[in-house]
Amino acid sequence: MATITIDGQSYEADPSANLLQAALTLGFDLPYFCWHPALGSVGACRQCAVRQYRDEEDTTGQIVMACMVPVADGLRCSIVEPEAAEFRAEVIEWLMSNHPHDCPVCDEGGECHLQDMTVMTGHCKRRFRFPKRTFRNQYLGPFINHEMNRCIQCYRCVRFYGDYAGGSDLVAMAAHNHVYFGRHEEGILENEFSGNLVEICPTGVFTDKTLKHHYSRKWDMVSSPSVCSHCAVGCNTIASTRYGSVRRILNRYHHDINGYFLCDRGRFGYTFTDAADRLRRPLLHPDRERDVETVAEPAEAMKRIREIFSEATGVAGIGSPRASLESNYALRNLVGSGRFSSGLPRIEHDATTALLEAMRNAPDGPGSLRDAERADAVLILGEDPNNTAPRLALALRQSVRNEPIRADAGSRIPRWHDRAIRDFVQDRKGPLFIAWPASTRLDDLAAGTHRAAPDEIARLGFAVAHAIDPQSPAVTDLDDSASDLASRIARALKEADRPMVVSGTALRSPAIIAAAAATVHALRRTGSGGSSFLAVAPEANTIGDAMLEGAPLETLEQQLESGEVDTLVILENDIYRRLPAPATDRIISKARRIIALDSIATATTNRADVVLPAGSFAESDGTFVNHEGRAQRFFQPLPPAGDVLEAWRWIGRIAAETGTSKQNEWDRLDRVLTALARDCPELAPARDAAPDAAFRANGQRFPRAPRRFSGRTSILSHLSVHEPKPPEDSDSPLSFTMEGHSGQPPAALVSHYWSPGWNSSQALNKFQSEVAGPARGGDPGARLIPGNGPNERPSTAIPAPVPDDDQTLLAVPCYEVFGSDELSARAPAVAERIPKPYVALAPTDAEHHGLDSGDSLNLLIGELRVSAPVRLDPKLPPGLCGIPAGMPGWSVPHLPARASVVT
């Protein structure tokens, strides 16, 4: 630590930081715009001016920009010095000369960094008396609203969108006081991280268009800490609500996971919670084969369930990777572990089991996104992160800068000095290798790509392991280009300080995962201490579900076949998405009775005898286990309305109703977690993912409503001027009102970022132990998988080369960030971005079959017929075809599989 002096007081500060960062960490209110903790310093806005003195003798000093001054021992400066303060106020006056002052009609009003900084500098009287310059706004797609007149030209948007996220369609144009940030022509912002502009922009230029459709001020919204339910990364979010519906999602900082950024699927997918096909009442289907349904009272539904249970010869439960750990566990407990299915078909189940095995055997446990961001050589084996774990792709995009920066011993540019680092690094990139059947949106960074069938990708991985450590078995019959690539990859990984291998279940290949694990262990054996394995899984709780060790769906089919089981309880799982329709139909028709719990109407709930309305993430408390085995709690921002209950609570009631458990044993989240910890020791730490319901600060709960919540007296005033009794919360230490502890809660319970003078989300600085560091009191969540040390050698069954096959194509799943996720695809804004159905085909194969782009292609995959227009992908190797996974309306499960072209 360095000792610095600010306004005559001595402080300890981190010498790797800049003065602005240090001042903010120390709690000073120093205004800024262009600096961002994740983007670094560029010195553009000149807002953070302070006076710096050479030494104790120096009384004159000079005005400097704190963001450009490295912290060093003996540094002396003044923030309050009058001329520096006057200059800061003047910067605001300049910025305001063209700003429209339209705060009352601006979506940002009340949580605007520009407002905060204006107040902070004390500027209040406007002297500029000339006409303001104006701009034309652009249509930027369903996510982002554009209002350029408000722009203060801090350049953060293009620095995030272009430099950080790799987008090319948002740029700075023109010069002097006409600098314009937009697209060359109107149109949808292409980059899947565009939503971060909403939080990056210090004022109301880029605002959340989905919020605009049901706008509410920050101070009128009730919020809770949540966890994104749209992939397995588990980004932390804040979900805000009003009038019983979710109004927006904001980033909730997690040092090891999402940091400051979310993907657009996670930010804009939330409106599925309010879609027309939400289930809100129990439904009965007297005849499953006919489309007749009746709405039932909960008691009536329960009565029917009691009947079904009493008639059943055996009840099995189908869990779900998108349901919480508590709900899955409650179901397993209800039906018994022998009759509990993970809800996955064998092909996915086996890959997930292999992944979990690799995670448990990883030397230091599974890697985090923060590890990915810090890696200096990366091999991606069989994943397409932009589409399967988008936030990971953003982390990997940063990783390629590490090697060029490390390689530079001479220039000694501090890491935060973004301008200079980029001038120095230019387009040099560290090693990133991608093995995936088709092209990916990280290819522009890649030092090498291997586009091949899943087994060939696994073979490349094993070859890399062998090239790193000859003790790993050799791969026979590998072609020359793959061999060369394997040695290049091996060399890059060995030379790195922090090599990383990314792999997952996207291609449903246990062999790929084994190859990735073999590579990590080979690195560890040859002395690469920092090597890590990063696991990618598809759904929010894929890992938590897998850790409950249910059987694949096919096992249930056998149990139904044998008559051991005749009744199913299906938890938040549309099994038509998991198995081909004919196979699903067989399961459904063999089950005499089906009880389904879900938040959304699906093909599966349509065929259940009884449907219970389960809460979405917005009406539930629960735990997801993310891709790194971290248990994370999400809390409901909305009290469940009407008949909606958390799925685990429904299951608890069923258990009580049917006599499988004592009355009310399951009516508290903490009780479910306690039982879980008792039954599953590996999952026991999940209890500590967040404070329990009894937790208080000074005897007080933590408010979900903001300090200045105005809604409580006005929101329902058209019905009654009496204030209704606030809903109670038996499952968390949060309250639904603004009353409670006024200080900062533990990070797991943060519902909003606010601090005196800081009304925008940039108040976050005040919630961190140091700027851009861990949350005060530690980051939330509990790691369940600690790692297994260096000596484990995973199994190595190297697949044989993929034989040439002129007759059929190998159909592999490919993924779409907008479309492949079941829930977000139901959100209207996301739905606008879902591509039309397609089958990706190599041009040579297309020619072979006389097909051109857009022509209809008919495929027979097992017993399933698939028909979609051809999309030519020149990067796809011949013999393969790519079919998007999980697309709404035409999900094609059970890939990879051989497909024959039907004419």
Next chain:
Amino acid sequence: MERPLTELIDLREGPLAREAYEHAGGYEAARRAVCDMPPREVIKTVEDSGLKGRGGAGFLTGMKWGFVPAGDDAPRPRYLICNADEMEPGTFKDRYLMEGNPHQLIEGMIIAAHAIQAEIGYIFLRDEYHRSAEALRRALAEAREAGYLGDSVFGSAFSCDIHLHTSAGRYICGEETALLNALEGRRAVPRAKPPFPPVVGLFGKPTIVNNVETLCCVPHIVSKGSKWFRQLSLTSDGGTKIFGVSGRVKNPGLWELPMGTPLREVIEGHAGGMRGGYRFRGVIPGGASTDFLVEEHLDIPLDFESVQKAGSRLGTGTMIVLDDRTCPVGMVHNLERFFAQESCGWCTPCRDGIPWIQKTLAAIEAGRGRPDDIELLHMHTRHLGPGRTFCAFAPGAMEPLQSALKYFDDDFRRHIADGRCPYNNHQTGNSNGNHHH
């Protein structure tokens, strides 16, 4: 009086061809430097000559070259860039050198490239300089053909080629780091310093950026020695300097004169003094971004130090004279309009401050000024000073304004008090003594 830079130039004859240039001893210096002088020695010679950058900043050229990391493990390639983006209002000296004797510049660049061991040279040329472009293009081809550029220059082990890059045009491209960005195809926005270009420059590699006139001095220093170069000057800054005068003088033009020639001698002698009916009121001595000097300064010697002591900067040494019938507010308004237009838009004070100044000056000039405006202008000159903006552009833009406020305060106050421009009886608003090339 020796005029090494310009003695061979006769614009009526067009650019000097290689043959004629070599006949007069051209390329001898480059040949000797490349074949017989180790790079260190070249740098030492230039350092000893006291040559200071002629682009306006006046930094010691030899010392700058010395900042390029030496040694076998130093980053490669390295770049030498000639800053020929001559866009300073009132300045046209580099154009004269390039149109008249392009080989002199190329020879200077070969020597400089050898000194810093640069493999690649660029001439970053102002877009509007079509004649210079043509002359340079031909001269580069001639030099390449003769084996003075390309692989093994003069048959030595040293290889270097020079490329001409014509700018897409913006004043800020003359700022050396914005020039680097422009050359890389990025927005022409200045870079942060440190790191300085000699360490992290074009494409992240060591780079030296020198002005045309600076590089043109180099062959003469090498051939005649640093002592000779020093004695050309009347003061401690070595060499000759091209001085230029525009405005209402009898004989506007350019002259190569000893560094340190008194201001009065340039204006009253070489430029012939004021035209009939006009009196001298002031002069911006080195382009638009330098402070006004007035009557009392006429006897100062024109070198970097003396002009600075008088409260201005030598800058490019090409001056604009203000006469007594031109409105000083109008002149400053014209300059600030240029700066407001040419601000790159990167940092707040420059981007949003200068347009405010320009609008305020326009209002004053149009008779709509307010008493508070004077203080507002003062405030801007204070807050757009060095260190407060990202680069030197805005501080430069403040120099004519702050000195005008000092020397022509009465004029500003009369505009506001009378509600009109007092000079408008004599002439129209646009004719205000500022000549753009």
